[in-house]
Amino acid sequence: MQTGLRIIVLGLVLGLCLGQLYNDQDPEPEPEPEVRGPNQGSLWPLPQNVQSFDVSFKLSSSSFRIVDANPSSAGPSCNILQDAYRRYYEYIFGAAKKQRESKATLVGPLDLSELHVWITSPDSECDGYPAVTSDESYQLTVDQPYAVLMAPTVWGALHGLETFSQLVFEDEYGAKSINITKISDFPRFAHRGILLDTSRHFLNIKVILANLETMAMNKFNVFHWHIVDDQSFPYVSRTFPQLSQQGAYHPYTHVYTPADVKMVIEFARLRGIRVVPEFDTPGHTQSWGKGQTNLLTPCYSGTKPSGTFGPVNPIVNTTYDFMSQFFKEISSVFPDAYVHLGGDEVDFSCWKSNPDIQKFMEQQGFGKDFSKLESFYIQRLLDIINTTKKGYMIWQEVFDNGVKLKPDTVVHVWESKGMDVEMAHVTAAGYTTIISAPWYLNYISYGQDWTNYYKVEPLNFNGTDAQKKLVIGGEACMWGEHVDATNLTPRLWPRASAVAERLWSAKDVTNINDAYSRLSAHRCRMVERGIPAEPLYTSYCPKEYKGI
Numbered sequence: 433m434q435t436g437l438r439i440i441v442l443g444l445v446l447g448l449c450l451g452q453l454y455n456d457q458d459p460e461p462e463p464e465p466e467v468r469g470p471n472q473g474s475l476w477p478l479p480q481n482v483q484s485f486d487v488s489f490k491l492s493s494s495s496f497r498i499v500d501a502n503p504s505s506a507g508p509s510c511n512i513l514q515d516a517y518r519r520y521y522e523y524i525f526g527a528a529k530k531q532r533e534s535k536a537t538l539v540g541p542l543d544l545s546e547l548h549v550w551i552t553s554p555d556s557e558c559d560g561y562p563a564v565t566s567d568e569s570y571q572l573t574v575d576q577p578y579a580v581l582m583a584p585t586v587w588g589a590l591h592g593l594e595t596f597s598q599l600v601f602e603d604e605y606g607a608k609s610i611n612i613t614k615i616s617d618f619p620r621f622a623h624r625g626i627l628l629d630t631s632r633h634f635l636n637i638k639v640i641l642a643n644l645e646t647m648a649m650n651k652f653n654v655f656h657w658h659i660v661d662d663q664s665f666p667y668v669s670r671t672f673p674q675l676s677q678q679g680a681y682h683p684y685t686h687v688y689t690p691a692d693v694k695m696v697i698e699f700a701r702l703r704g705i706r707v708v709p710e711f712d713t714p715g716h717t718q719s720w721g722k723g724q725t726n727l728l729t730p731c732y733s734g735t736k737p738s739g740t741f742g743p744v745n746p747i748v749n750t751t752y753d754f755m756s757q758f759f760k761e762i763s764s765v766f767p768d769a770y771v772h773l774g775g776d777e778v779d780f781s782c783w784k785s786n787p788d789i790q791k792f793m794e795q796q797g798f799g800k801d802f803s804k805l806e807s808f809y810i811q812r813l814l815d816i817i818n819t820t821k822k823g824y825m826i827w828q829e830v831f832d833n834g835v836k837l838k839p840d841t842v843v844h845v846w847e848s849k850g851m852d853v854e855m856a857h858v859t860a861a862g863y864t865t866i867i868s869a870p871w872y873l874n875y876i877s878y879g880q881d882w883t884n885y886y887k888v889e890p891l892n893f894n895g896t897d898a899q900k901k902l903v904i905g906g907e908a909c910m911w912g913e914h915v916d917a918t919n920l921t922p923r924l925w926p927r928a929s930a931v932a933e934r935l936w937s938a939k940d941v942t943n944i945n946d947a948y949s950r951l952s953a954h955r956c957r958m959v960e961r962g963i964p965a966e967p968l969y970t971s972y973c974p975k976e977y978k979g980i
């Protein structure tokens with residue numbers, strides 16, 4: 433009793449002290465939901481224009497149809513649409529076997545029985561890949577005699593189908609219902625990405641696909657695949673198979689074969705998602721060295737090689753021969769117009785220790801400025817990439833070091849310190865930019881950190897309108913040091929959903945309480961669709977997660 437009491441008192445005192453330490457400001461009250469039905473018809477990310485009316489129709493699983501209203505170019509031959517119709521029918525009504533509804537249900541006057549989908553531009557892009565220039569807009573009208581979804585391209589239609597599915601709710605008797613609604617929608621930013629890191633830990637294909645699926649539910653459109661890094665090289669290269677044979681955690685079980693990569697790209701395409709692979713050099717390359725001898729710089733201890741290796745060796749021709757062949761393969765395997773070349777966090781200490789590098793620095797007149805050597809390397813790499821006709825994205829250091837970049841280069845800003853100044857510099861130099869600095873979702877803490885991601889305004893820096901137009905979006909990053917298939921999905925969702933709305937919805941969509949109530953419902957919707965998205969705060973879902 434005595435001891436128990438003492439522990440409680442001690443706990444209280446400790447709690448108060450810790451409270452003092454961690455709460456120098458008044459803690460913000462946790463957003464709480466409006467009291468409203470557990471759902472629904474609630475939209476995330478919020479469309480640009482929504483008009484909804486207090487008239488509802490019923491949807492019956494036995495009679496409801498998504499109808500192609502397309503002329504020949506899209507239509508029944510468009511597998512993107514056909515695949516999406518099936519997917520969204522199942523999201524709306526649950527998988528077919530679960531339906532308990534009688535087949536004999538008659539269509540009544542208060543039923544909505546059809547959604548007509550109409551791709552309005554002659555080039556539906558059905559056979560192509562989404563691009564940063566794709567038109568993702570759509571118009572949705574839910575009314576009698578049938579609902580109509582119009583979009584210039586299939587990419588917009590996919591977003592419209594997601595929105596339509598979000599409008600459907602269950603009334604108190606469990607019947608699927610939808611209200612009269614008129615929506616016209618388009619994204620605020622063209623580049624809305626998620627970075628997954630498959631090097632620090634291997635992520636199996638199943639979990640990657642589940643996250644692509646969830647990205648589509650949140651209208652994300654870029655999967656930035658940080659596929660290799662120091663720790664492992666899971667990408668199976670046809671040209672250099674020894675890279676994964678030696679550099680993967682395991683050469684058979686912890687790799688992405690050409691068939692795996694193809695599957696990821698096609699699964700993403702069917703959801704309007706681009707796959708931008710990142711092959712980061714010259715730093716972050718320890719795993720490359722295992723399968724490709726003489727690629728990395730030998731480090732020295734005094735006058736002798738120490739047996740360890742540093743960044744890619746920038747002073748030998750074999751490096752550039754290798755990179756030419758390697759990126760030729762990459763540019764044919766990945767259809768996107770862009771490849772991410774990394775270029776971040778190069779550690780100069782090994783280069784400094786190596787006498788051959790020192791000699792080369794002297795010959796080139798670089799003095800002691802190793803960032804000049806880094807630029808020398810990147811410049812030659814960019815010349816190689818130019819021959820593949822790909823555009824490139826690079827981390828901000830490459831720009832900071834003054835490397836000559838193509839005008840269509842995308843500079844990726846990741847350092848949160850001085851982010852606004854960096855954005856001003858990059859855009860003043862005329863480069864397109866995306867931000868990740870405020871959205872490193874691998875950092876976790878107690879409480880509702882989604883609000884921090886939500887409050888970010890990407891255009892909050894000093895610059896002209898022309899400069900602000902160069903900001904094409906951003907990416908939420910989930911670096912993998914502490915993340916594998918066991919915790920990736922709940923750690924990412926719904927926290928990344930906050931970033932999704934910031935990048936899609938209008939600038940003035942900033943009300944945290946409204947966001948909380950819509951995001952809680954959206955999170956329950958993800959759970960209902962089988963995605964283990966974590967809760968925002970105390971709450972319940974009408975249909976709880978059933979496990980895998």
Ligand SMILES: *[C@@H]1O[C@H](CO)[C@@H](O)[C@H](O)[C@H]1NC(C)=O
Nearest residue numbers: 472473484485486487488611
């Ligand atoms: C839908 O319509 C019903 C009336 O049929 C109304 O009570 C409800 O608030 C409406 N919901 C939305 C989201 O507008």
